[in-house]
Amino acid sequence: xxxxxxSGGGVVQPGRSLRLSCDASGFTFSNYAMHxxxxxxxxGLEWVTVILYDGSNKYYADSVRGRFTISRxxxxxxxxxxxxxxxxxxxxxxxxxxxxxxxxxxxxxxSGSMDVWGRGTMVTxxx
Amino acid sequence: xxxxxxxxxxxxxSVGDRVTITCRTSQTISNSLNWYQQKPGKxxxxxxxxxxxxxxxxxxxxxGSASGTDFALTINSLQPEDFATYYCQQSYxxxxxxxxxxxxxxx
Numbered sequence: 001x002x003x004x005x006x007s008g009g010g011v012v013q014p015g016r017s018l019r020l021s022c023d024a025s026g027f028t029f030s031n032y033a034m035h036x037x038x039x040x041x042x043x044g045l046e047w048v049t050v051i052l053y054d055g056s057n058k059y060y061a062d063s064v065r066g067r068f069t070i071s072r073x074x075x076x077x078x079x080x081x082x083x084x085x086x087x088x089x090x091x092x093x094x095x096x097x098x099x100x101x102x103x104x105x106x107x108x109x110x111s112g113s114m115d116v117w118g119r120g121t122m123v124t125x126x127x
Numbered sequence: 128x129x130x131x132x133x134x135x136x137x138x139x140x141s142v143g144d145r146v147t148i149t150c151r152t153s154q155t156i157s158n159s160l161n162w163y164q165q166k167p168g169k170x171x172x173x174x175x176x177x178x179x180x181x182x183x184x185x186x187x188x189x190x191g192s193a194s195g196t197d198f199a200l201t202i203n204s205l206q207p208e209d210f211a212t213y214y215c216q217q218s219y220x221x222x223x224x225x226x227x228x229x230x231x232x233x234x
Binding site: 100 | 128159163169171173176177219221225
């Protein structure tokens with residue numbers, strides 16, 4: 001079955017960088033757009049970014065645009081999130097999630113709903 | 128950006144109750160509204176997409192409806208495993224915003 005496993009979280013000082021990874025298995029990774037969603041401790045869900053199935057477009061939340069970069073390596077079935085200039089308010093559990101739309105057919109669009117989620121990786125930003 | 132509100136922010140209910148959670152968007156989004164369930168320490172789970180379509184494997188006691196910019200998630204005959212936090216999310220345009228959540232706990 002489809003599975004996503006995040007890694008790369010940890011403790012980092014404000015202003016520093018961190019790269020998260022998300023390893024996909026059990027489905028054809030290259031057919032799907034992929035999202036990152038985060039959740040600060042005790043708070044709700046915040047959508048962060050998405051990359052289309054072919055990497056042609058990327059979209060970001062205002063709170064991370066210009067600091068975070070999403071990318072993918074379909075040869076490795078891996079999604080990445082490069083986080084630069086980290087702030088205290090970036091501390092959260094980061095989930096990767098699969099977009100619901102399978103783009104193996106010609107009728108491909110960005111669904112925006114997320115049907116497969118990883119368990120998350122914790123990022124702590126502290127001096 | 129599209130703003131999302133949910134009500135109530137929390138509710139207490141008993142097993143067997145019928146529960147309705149509402150979500151309102153700041154602008155028309157067609158039927159591009161999704162519902163997720165999240166239990167403590169776990170990842171969210173997609174319950175309903177496109178406002179009223181049940182995700183595969185989700186029990187039929189869950190249902191979704193829409194009227195303009197108002198959306199609702201109804202749980203008929205609440206079960207013990209349904210105590211969780213529920214989030215709505217719009218997928219009409221980026222950024223794909225979530226509602227603040229509704230926590231359903233045991234009365």
